[in-house]
Amino acid sequence: MATLDPDMGLLVRRAMEGMGITMVNGAEVTKLLTGDDGAVRAVVTEDAEYPADVVILGIGVRPETALARAAGLPLGEHGGLLTDRSMRVRGYENIWAGGDCVEVLDLVSGQLRHIPLGTHANKHGQIIGANAGGGYATFPGVVGTAVSKVCDLEIARTGLREKDAHRVGLRFESVTIESTSRAGYYPNASPMTVKMLAELRTGRLLGVQIVGREGAGKRVDIAAVALTAGMTVEQMTALDLGYAPPFSPVWDPVLVAARKAATKIRASL
Amino acid sequence: MATLDPDMGLLVRRAMEGMGITMVNGAEVTKLLTGDDGAVRAVVTEDAEYPADVVILGIGVRPETALARAAGLPLGEHGGLLTDRSMRVRGYENIWAGGDCVEVLDLVSGQLRHIPLGTHANKHGQIIGANAGGGYATFPGVVGTAVSKVCDLEIARTGLREKDAHRVGLRFESVTIESTSRAGYYPNASPMTVKMLAELRTGRLLGVQIVGREGAGKRVDIAAVALTAGMTVEQMTALDLGYAPPFSPVWDPVLVAARKAATKIRASL
Incomplete structure (x- = not known):
């Protein structure tokens, strides 16, 4: 729960432990073991082996902007496309971008962030549609909810x-x-x-x-x-x-x- | 549900009917019948008699300001005391009033209303306490939630x-x-x-x-x-x-x- 301060994250950890969930932090996964049927059966770290029916990787999200980069479009420090308020790619009259591949203005800090969330992507889509169709709509930014x-x-x-x-x-x-x-x-x-x-x-x-x-x-x-x-x-x-x-x-x-x-x-x- | 527009109130009525609750609107209650033990046993209207174990009267709330009226304190058109932003009774340096006996500013309409709610009363109490104790606090008004x-x-x-x-x-x-x-x-x-x-x-x-x-x-x-x-x-x-x-x-x-x-x-x- 890196999205919270550590003191609040600790509440989540304690609640999960209270549900009977074992937490192992800071351990590097070295291997996933599979059975004869090809299905996963264990997660291996340097120190231990954990039996598993299902393994879920929560490893974060980075914008996939290889095509944009190759095309010379402007990218921000988080690797996302830079747009103006109408979701137009900066400096390109006829290219719009939205969703997980763009950086958005954080209204609280005043800085650009990369926040891959369906709710933002959905708003971007509507705004881009309106503007590409000759209408007018803008995305003011996010507060990081x-x-x-x-x-x-x-x-x-x-x-x-x-x-x-x-x-x-x-x-x-x-x-x-x-x-x-x-x-x-x-x-x-x-x-x-x-x-x-x-x-x-x-x-x-x-x-x-x-x-x-x-x-x-x-x-x-x-x-x-x-x-x-x-x-x-x-x-x-x-x-x-x-x-x-x-x-x-x-x-x-x-x-x-x-x-x-x-x-x-x-x-x- | 006079607190809603009639079209939204109708949704409440339909939902209640769906729960098996019989709704009778616009009927005047003429009598409550009691049994030998003194407990209520029926509600009587002009047209019908409804057996009842419990009767709940929801007849609205009016500010009880008889004392304030007798003392010549300023009352508004809804019968509630009029205060300034610090919850001081208007024109009286050392009298504060809050809760169900005062009128409050509706920030949306710009007019005074009487809204008897624990959440407002509780805020008023804190504000009055701060001001009576030599501190500073104000109540800006309500939006009618x-x-x-x-x-x-x-x-x-x-x-x-x-x-x-x-x-x-x-x-x-x-x-x-x-x-x-x-x-x-x-x-x-x-x-x-x-x-x-x-x-x-x-x-x-x-x-x-x-x-x-x-x-x-x-x-x-x-x-x-x-x-x-x-x-x-x-x-x-x-x-x-x-x-x-x-x-x-x-x-x-x-x-x-x-x-x-x-x-x-x-x-x-």
Whole structure:
């Protein structure tokens, strides 16, 4: 879970271990053993051999831009094609590009990133279609939202992690809070951890990470919209979010984090 | 469900009828019959008698401001106390008021409303405490978010309904879309209806209503934050919301509505 800060990633690790999943980090896979039928039967590392029915490789994604490179099209530092706001390849009137092969503007850091996600690719496709057909549409950029599941564990993030903020010279306060998905007295209220980063002095929201169970993940959308709008954590404390006991505590967990972050920012001024 | 437009309220009615609940609207209750043990046993209307073990009266809420009225404090047209942004009663240096007895500014219509909700009352309490204690905090207003459940049906709204917009002189386009809570191919994807109002010319989001099942209700928060930020539906189409098949179709239902609304606004220009 390199998409989270290590402290939040640790929550995922602990939850997975609680599900009976053995975690082995930092071990190099040297071999995959197959049986007589050609199907995989074990993963071999330098120190051990793990029996396996299925092996899943999660090794990241890089843009496939060999054709673009050979054609002399402009590529960014992450290897993705560079486009303008209309998804036109920079400097080429009649070439558009979108999806996993392009770099996109991160609205929070102001820098280009490579984020291969279906939701961006789908938007790009629509924008390119509109422009290629003589219409007008633009892609303003992303805030880096992602959500995923491990069994019933929900994991979400948007904006900058601590190391992202450091890299672009943003100083921040960081808070982490525990809350629940529903009012505490309501059946099936499940615990949730929310981490929030806010810029020093301005109090601008920089990022949110959430680890919890059912109802946790999509709460990241609150922060995704707030990031897009450039809200401060102080402004966020007043957000009029949906409240009823089956849906949220009276202060939504994201607002509890915003309150704590706003207090910390005020104290730092 | 007067909190929704009639077309969306009809979805709630149909869903409740589908649960085997008999709906009787517009009938005046003339009497509650009790048994020998003093417990209720039937509800009587002009035309019928309904056996009952429990009777729940949902008759609305009015601010209890008799004391304030007797003391000559300023009340608004809905009968609630009028405060400034610090929740100080207008014109009274040392009296603060919050919760169900005050009127609050609706940020979308620009008018005062009476919205008795625990989440607002809780914010008011914190703000009053800060100010009474010599600190500084303010309540900017509300956007009219509410979410509720009927069995597994989730019902949510934020911003203005059609009649609210008419009342304050706002003209709008309205769209209604059908989508699902998860990717269509994912287990337990459930249908969801989203209605969205956007102001003519400006395209500013005015309101959202959602009726669906699990995962539908809290999506209203996306619109609540967008309303607070004064976003247009065109801007909303680019929102970077959490996407993975267990959480959302590749275009979140709120974005599907925003796309359709933006198309309609462009066509009306």
